[in-house]
Amino acid sequence: MALAESDFRFISDLVRDESAIVLEAGKEYLVESRLLPVAQQDGFSSIADMIKKLRETGTMVLKLKVVDALTTNETSFFRDIKPFEMLAKELLPELIAARKKSRKLEIWCAAASTGQEIYSICMTILENFPELKSWDVRVLGTDICQEVLDKCEKGVYSQIEVNRGLPVSMLIKYFDKDGTDWRVKDTLRSMAKFRKLNLIRPWGDVGNPDIVFIRNVLIYFDVEVKKEILGRIKGVMKPDGFLFLGAAETTLNLDGDFVRRAYERGGCYQLKSDGE
Ligand SMILES: C[S@@+](CC[C@H](N)C(=O)[O-])C[C@H]1O[C@@H](n2cnc3c(N)ncnc32)[C@H](O)[C@@H]1O
CATH class of the missing domain: 3.40.50.150 (Vaccinia Virus protein VP39)
Incomplete structure (x- = not known):
């Protein structure tokens, strides 16, 4: 199921507040693909369910997992030499x-x-x-x-x-x-x-x-x-x-x-x- 616009906004606000990373409109697919494994690992039936929990009583641990999942860690040895x-x-x-x-x-x-x-x-x-x-x-x-x-x-x-x-x-x-x-x-x-x-x-x-x-x-x-x-x-x-x-x-x-x-x-x- 595609991410609701309000859920995408909630996640992009959370990630901006916690890390300054800006997730512009158009990054819904990235958010979905990165958050699905987090939701599954934490036993939620969907990303929407996990976001519901985050809105209600989201623990810092879960928030940080979400932020970590949305960092881009691309790197390599001697990058750009x-x-x-x-x-x-x-x-x-x-x-x-x-x-x-x-x-x-x-x-x-x-x-x-x-x-x-x-x-x-x-x-x-x-x-x-x-x-x-x-x-x-x-x-x-x-x-x-x-x-x-x-x-x-x-x-x-x-x-x-x-x-x-x-x-x-x-x-x-x-x-x-x-x-x-x-x-x-x-x-x-x-x-x-x-x-x-x-x-x-x-x-x-x-x-x-x-x-x-x-x-x-x-x-x-x-x-x-x-x-x-x-x-x-x-x-x-x-x-x-x-x-x-x-x-x-x-x-x-x-x-x-x-x-x-x-x-x-x-x-x-x-x-x-x-x-x-
Ligand atoms: C694309 S990697 C760059 C790695 C390496 N510097 C390079 O150029 O190959 C970006 C890194 O910045 C980290 N990062 C993102 N937001 C951050 C923040 N607010 N504070 C510290 N590190 C952050 C990410 O976790 C990620 O590992």
């Missing part, structure tokens, strides 16, 4: 020179999804900067969705997942075969910490990152939320730090304090220095 090349060839060498006294580096991956992005960052570090082994390197991965964070923690990926973007040489070097899957080795796993963080709620301690990856998540939010989140990132990142957005995302018309730093077909953002 250029950010990782830019890290290896330009940004990390610069930061290593700038931080040689403190010997500390902080990286925050703010929409980590299932972990491929953060493990790609860690492999970039291990492959190119063995000197960082003796530094205090903190890599934090956060996401709103507990299920994806559990996968980050486990670090187990299917053959199909590793086939997407991970060079065979790195697969052999940093992963162990685990049945038909691949498990990240401890050297890699131990570099990153993960925790739940909703970008539209208080963040708690995210440190003062030198590098922020927040790729392919602002795209789901409306302009005001994007502006607010970029403003809060400015408040935590180091003044000479770097910000990576997704290939289809930009700070342009959202926050004039960031300037683009180009790298081949890619690039990242930096805060304007005084007088710029």
